[in-house]
Amino acid sequence: MNTRETIDRVFGGRVAVVQRRDGFRFSLDSLLLARFVEPRGRARIVDLGAGNGVIALSVAVLNRGVEATGVELQEAMVGRAERGSALNGLGDRVRTVRGDVREVERDFTAGGFDAAVCNPPYRPRRSGRVNPDRERLLARHEVEGRLSDFVRAGAYLLRHRGRMCLVYPSERAVELFSVMRQHRLEPRRVRFVHSFAGSAATLVLAEGVKGARTSLAVLPPLVIYRLEDDYTDEMAGLLSPNPVSSGGSATGAAGSPGARDR
Numbered sequence: 001m002n003t004r005e006t007i008d009r010v011f012g013g014r015v016a017v018v019q020r021r022d023g024f025r026f027s028l029d030s031l032l033l034a035r036f037v038e039p040r041g042r043a044r045i046v047d048l049g050a051g052n053g054v055i056a057l058s059v060a061v062l063n064r065g066v067e068a069t070g071v072e073l074q075e076a077m078v079g080r081a082e083r084g085s086a087l088n089g090l091g092d093r094v095r096t097v098r099g100d101v102r103e104v105e106r107d108f109t110a111g112g113f114d115a116a117v118c119n120p121p122y123r124p125r126r127s128g129r130v131n132p133d134r135e136r137l138l139a140r141h142e143v144e145g146r147l148s149d150f151v152r153a154g155a156y157l158l159r160h161r162g163r164m165c166l167v168y169p170s171e172r173a174v175e176l177f178s179v180m181r182q183h184r185l186e187p188r189r190v191r192f193v194h195s196f197a198g199s200a201a202t203l204v205l206a207e208g209v210k211g212a213r214t215s216l217a218v219l220p221p222l223v224i225y226r227l228e229d230d231y232t233d234e235m236a237g238l239l240s241p242n243p244v245s246s247g248g249s250a251t252g253a254a255g256s257p258g259a260r261d262r
Helices: 028-036 054-062 075-087 101-107 134-140 147-157 170-182 233-238
Strands: 005-010 015-020 044-048 067-072 094-098 113-118 158-169 185-196 201-210 222-227
Touching: 015 054, 015 075, 028 054, 028 158, 028 201, 044 054, 044 147, 054 067, 054 075, 054 094, 054 113, 067 075, 067 101, 075 094, 101 147, 113 147, 147 158, 147 170, 147 185, 158 170, 158 185, 170 185, 170 201, 222 233
Parallel strands: 044 067, 044 113, 067 094, 113 158, 185 222
Antiparallel strands: 005 015, 158 201, 185 201
16 A cells, blocks of 8 residues: 555444545445345345445455455556455455446356445536546546446346345435336335435435336435434444344444545
């Protein structure tokens, strides 16, 4: 590691992530998604747009039998994700490859994974301020892949009845559900995330099952803060190093999450 990078620890220090000090950095949304996945047994998971590998690393550390493959377009991020895998002693279970979600057929065969996870760019290509830093630009804006590209890739890679889990802005939830259904990923489990009790939702965690029939479970809302910088009891539990089941769904993390500059 060099002076331009940091090692940040989450889930009570159980997971170490290598990040660029002044580049793309993960935040709470990725950690919530890592818990929301709830892999079963010795699942094979693919992380689309893996970035520095925080989701794949977290899922693998918290679930011993899981094998995870990250797909990331930017070579520098692939390198950091791979070093993160070695740092966590996961070289045999977590790997990150350089690849484009728009061309997954070139690198993977269809139906090879039990679950897919994705924290896609939240903003349309020309919305908001365009960051000159390419890492942040690609994390924020749909420059090198739209939502539909990520969902289509997940549907291609999943086996029948495989599950895809995503985190996305709540204001775009209808679009998310529509795109999932276009690719035969039936929304089956949804949880909205609120900063404070009584405030509007900011994020939605969604799971779709490939080829499933319609049957949607809307889980209780997840409220992050009691007061500014004071987590609710549930959120504090979710930020612990141990598995936590709450509201019909496990959704957790630990430590001080790095700031993702969306």
